[in-house]
Amino acid sequence: MRSIFLTGILFLNIALNAQQPDGALFDSMGIIAKGAALEKVSAQFSFTEGPVADRSGAIYFTDQPNNKIWRYNLNGTLTEFKSASGRANGLDIDARGNIVACADEHNEIWSITPSGAVTVLLTDLGGKKLNGPNDLWIDKKGGIYFTDPYYQRNYWTRTGPDIDQQNVYYLPRGARQPRVVTAELVKPNGIVGSADGRLLYVADIKDNKTYRFTVNRDGTLSGKMVFVARGADGITLDEKGNLYLSGNGITVFDPSGRQIAHIPVPEKWTANVCFGGRNRDLLFMTAGTSIYTLRMQVKGVKKF
Numbered sequence: 001m002r003s004i005f006l007t008g009i010l011f012l013n014i015a016l017n018a019q020q021p022d023g024a025l026f027d028s029m030g031i032i033a034k035g036a037a038l039e040k041v042s043a044q045f046s047f048t049e050g051p052v053a054d055r056s057g058a059i060y061f062t063d064q065p066n067n068k069i070w071r072y073n074l075n076g077t078l079t080e081f082k083s084a085s086g087r088a089n090g091l092d093i094d095a096r097g098n099i100v101a102c103a104d105e106h107n108e109i110w111s112i113t114p115s116g117a118v119t120v121l122l123t124d125l126g127g128k129k130l131n132g133p134n135d136l137w138i139d140k141k142g143g144i145y146f147t148d149p150y151y152q153r154n155y156w157t158r159t160g161p162d163i164d165q166q167n168v169y170y171l172p173r174g175a176r177q178p179r180v181v182t183a184e185l186v187k188p189n190g191i192v193g194s195a196d197g198r199l200l201y202v203a204d205i206k207d208n209k210t211y212r213f214t215v216n217r218d219g220t221l222s223g224k225m226v227f228v229a230r231g232a233d234g235i236t237l238d239e240k241g242n243l244y245l246s247g248n249g250i251t252v253f254d255p256s257g258r259q260i261a262h263i264p265v266p267e268k269w270t271a272n273v274c275f276g277g278r279n280r281d282l283l284f285m286t287a288g289t290s291i292y293t294l295r296m297q298v299k300g301v302k303k304f
Helices: none
Strands: 003-005 039-042 048-053 059-063 068-072 077-083 088-093 099-103 108-112 118-122 136-138 144-147 168-171 179-182 188-193 199-204 209-215 221-228 235-237 243-247 249-253 259-263 272-276 282-287 290-295
Touching (some): 048 099, 048 272, 048 282, 048 290, 059 088, 059 272, 059 282, 088 136, 088 144, 144 188, 179 221, 188 235, 199 235, 235 272, 243 272
Antiparallel strands (some): 003 077, 039 290, 048 059, 059 068, 099 108, 108 118, 144 168, 199 209, 235 243, 243 249, 249 259, 272 282, 282 290
C-alpha cells in the first residue's frame, strides 16, 4: 500500500440559512457546520465513485477506469487499497468489515476482506450475465439490495444486455441467486436504506425520479411511491432521515421530500456521496476526477 498527502484545498464562501443565487450553496435548515468550507481533496483520478465509510470512519471509494479502490484515511492521507478491483463501482461494507463491491468488469458482486482477499458472491442470474451491478445497500440481515442498469462499457466484449429489464434485486445472505424486488423502474441507479431498515430509496436516473419503498420482513418491497421528482446517481441518508442526491452537486431533501439544501460542486458531475470521518460528520463526494469533503452539522447513519 502507498499513501500520499492531500493537496489542493478549495475554499468556498458559505452563507448558511439563506437562499442563494444559482451556483451558490443553499442550506435552509443549518445541516452544514457553521463556517465549513468545501475542500477539494485530490484530482488525481479518472472517474471516482462508490464511497462508503468503515466503522472507524475511513472512507473507501473507487476509481473505476483505473480499476482501483482507494481509502481516505482519518489522518488526511490517501491509500491505494486494491488494484485489479473488478472495475468496482458502488461499494458498501458488511457487519464483518468486508467491502462488498459492484464489480462490473464481469458483472459480478464481490466481497473483499480488509486485507484485500476476494470472494465472488454472485456471477449471473440463471446463467445470464447481469447488466452491470451499479450500486448496493446491505441490510441488517446481511442481505444485499443492488441496482442493475445497463451502461455499455468499453472493456466489455458484449454489445447488448442478456436481460431485458433493468431491475433492482435482493440477494439474501448466503444465497447464490438474487430475486427481483422491483422491475418497474427505467434505469435504477443509486440505492440506500433507512437506519431502521424499514425503508428503501432508489433513484431512477433515466426517469428523473427517486422512489421510496417499504421493506417487508421477507426482504420484498411494497408501498412504492415517488419520494421526489428528481433522479440521481448515488444517494445517502443522514441521521435525521434527510436524503442526499448526487448529480448536479448534492441536493438534500428532508423526510417529507422538501428540498432543504444544495451543495454546488465545481465539476461537470457529482457521482456519489457518503458520510465518514471519525465522528461521521464529514460529507465525502466523488466528482469526476476529484474527491471533495464538507464538514456537516448532522451525521451519517451507522448501521453496524
